[in-house]
Amino acid sequence: MKKTLTMMLAFLLFMSLSISVFAEPQSKPNGPWIQPEQEVKLEALMSPEELEKKLLQINDRARDDRMELDVVGYSATYEYPIYAVKFGEADTDNPKIFIQTQIHGDEQLGTEASVDLIQQLAMSNNKDIRTILDNVTVWFIPMLNPDGSVVFETEQGQSKQRQNLQVWDPTEFGLVEDTAAPWYYRPDFVSGEMGFDVNRDFHPYLDLELGPDNADVIPQDSSEPGVYVTPEAQASRDVFNELQPDLFIDHHHRYSNVVSEDDDRLNTLQLIAQVVDEETVVSYDGVDYQVDEESLNLSKQVNSYVYKALQRGNSPFGAISRFPEVNLPGTALGSYSMNGAAIMLYETRGQQHPYGHTGQKANGQYTQQSYVGLYETLRGFATGEIYDVDPVFYDEEIPYGSPRISTP
Ligand SMILES: [Zn+2]
Known part of the structure; x- marks a missing residue:
């Protein structure tokens, strides 16, 4: 794949600016950081083909009729x-x-953790797993963006990419050829390939289908929701519509922060219970979409519960803080939270591209962290413990405002 030098330089400039803004406090070196001579091999993580093989194997070996495996769509370009x-x-x-x-194709460890959990749910006869299966319905989409998950080589090492690989074709939606693309159609900053940021393609009106009658909703500004032009967002939306979940969890990755102004440990995870503020209203076809208090409270209970679970005992996963405040109705989390679902965002340290990844050892740790978080969430719902958490804990006890840091 070709790469766009300008985009990469812009990104590096952005990184160095954020570093100079947040120069203090510097972190203790409790990494693991990737060493310069350490070659990163992203092949250790599942490719789309390996994921498929693994899911088919688990499905074959699943006990009773516990598990159902469905194809809910195909990726835009490679049709995975x-x-x-x-x-x-x-x-x-x-x-x-x-x-x-x-x-985001370069944010993989949630997939690794989910497949480990899927395997347990499908094959284990452990008492806690049986309690979960009896008392909770849980559906997964592991790897929503397989096209972005394909490894490619850059001069800096192996990479995956954030966006999908779809080419904007307005005629596909019955629109005239020169119709401007949504703002989130742009070159990937590592590969330079054009594609959509799938996580801006969501709209609170879940049945939205883009066509000549509603072409005016194609967003040209990042504050506006998306229009479901990617088959990946459509697949997610269809699963959401079918399940009508009480809780939606979206797993991502981010760069490195320290926990807070007062705690200079490296963040292993940031989480958030709210990505659209209570005042934001998106109207479509006479219906107003807004975050409601009941689901927001459940979001805070879930995020607090996971935070506490990861702090327990001598947990190596204790360096956790809240993600910065955002207002993003066009994300999956945003649109789903405006449809009555509680939400939780995982932003784990380390991305699978040359400017973010932290090496194999860290991958193992962060996968385990996500596994524990997801497993505990299922257990907390199965036992009802999650409903006992005081939502105020989220606002008052989870560290917030963590400064971003540079790689030492
Ligand atoms: Zn992401």
């Missing part, structure tokens, strides 16, 4: 199947959870 893995029915009184990973 997008899989949903389902435990439990949509039509149930049990709490319903939808876990999605790798909407």
Whole structure:
């Protein structure tokens, strides 16, 4: 793939600016950081083909009729199947959870953690797993963006990419050829390939289909929601519509921060319970979409519960803080939270491109951290413990405002 030098330089400039803004405090070197001579091999992580093989294997070996494996769409360019893995029915009184990973192709460890969890749910006879299966419905989309997950080589090492690889074709939607693309159609900053940031392609009106009658909703500004032009966002939206989950979890990655002004440990995870503020209203076809207080409270309970679970005992995953405040109705989390779902965002340290990744050892640790967080969430719903958490804990006890730092 060709790469766009300008984009990379712009990115490096951005990185160096943020470094100079947040020069203090510097972190203790409790990495692991990737060493300069350490070659990163992203092949250790599952490719789309390996994921498919693994899911088919697990499905073959699953006990009873616990697991259902469905193809819910195909990626835009390579036409990889997008899989949903389902435990439990949509039509149930049990709490319903939808876990999605790798909407950004270079953010993979949630997929690794989910597949480990899927394997346990499908094959284990452990008492806690049986309690979860009896009391919770949980559906996964592991690797929503397979096209972005394909490894490619750069001069700086192996990489995956954030965006999908779809080319904007307005005629596909019955629109005239010179119709401007949504703002989130742009070159990937590592590969330089044009594609969509799938995580800006969501709209709170979940049945939106772009066509000549509603071409005026194509967003030209990042504050506006998306219009479901990517098959990846459409697949996610269809699963959401079918399940109507109580909780939606989206798994991402980010760069390095320290926990807070007063705590200079390296952040292993940032989490957030809210990505659209309560005042924001998106109207479509006479319907107003807004975040409601009940689901926001549940979001805070879930985020607090996971935060506490990861702090327990001598946990190596204790350096956690809240993600910065954002207002993003066009993300999956944003649109789903305006449809009554509680939400949780995982932003784990380390991305799988040359400016973000932290090496194999860290990958193992962060995968384990996400596994524990996801597993504990299912257990907390199965036992009802999550509902006992005081949502105020989220606002008052989880560190906030962590400064970004440079690689030492
Ligand atoms: Zn992301």
